[in-house]
Amino acid sequence: MNRLIAAPAVGAISLLALVGCASTSTPASPPASSASTTSSTASIPAADDPSSTPDAGSAAASSTPSPAGDVVASRSATAAGNQFTLKLHPLQRSGSTVVLSADLVVDKADGDVTASRDLLSDPNDSISQARGSMNGIGLIDPVGQKLFMPATTEQASSSAVCSPTFPVAIKAGDSIAVSCTYAEVPASITSLNVQAPHFGTITNVPVR
16 A cells, blocks of 8 residues: 655745745745644545656647646646646545546647646756656645645655656646645645746635
8 A cells, every 4th residue: 555645734934935936815824933833644535646658759639638627727827839728526534545637738839749848847846757656736725734645655766646747748728637735734725826937826715
């Protein structure tokens, strides 16, 4: 059984540094002394082992949207000359684990191209950018002023539990089903803000 490692939950004071783009809905930053950090192992089986993901260079976009329910929010952005819309579904809870599911729609692309390797990676993590990881998507608790980052596998590579791995071959009209898993999200939380590179912050995404 694989186990998920909860990424450290950090104070909201570091949100803008992680994503590199401002948002009017970013929660107020607490004093530095109140920013807490926790890290532990969650006893939750990983549904997909990222180490078994096919070679990212051969991955292709799917035209089938994610089956995670209705779209509750969306945000558009331009990256590397391509235009995308990130369509979020309700966050799905299973115990202390929360799964983010979304459709990354390609609105405009110059022919058959490739979505950049670092499209949704942590902009401050060059290793994850090189791997094409989606570890840059954070969940923000504006009440508790915590930022949850994707869980990682209990392996030497410590891969983020997200899919797919970029780069991905794309063309205009494609829809890429993306997902990330987060561990140790308190049961009292019923909605979270989603913050993603290029797309900024999408507020009040329900947790169901």
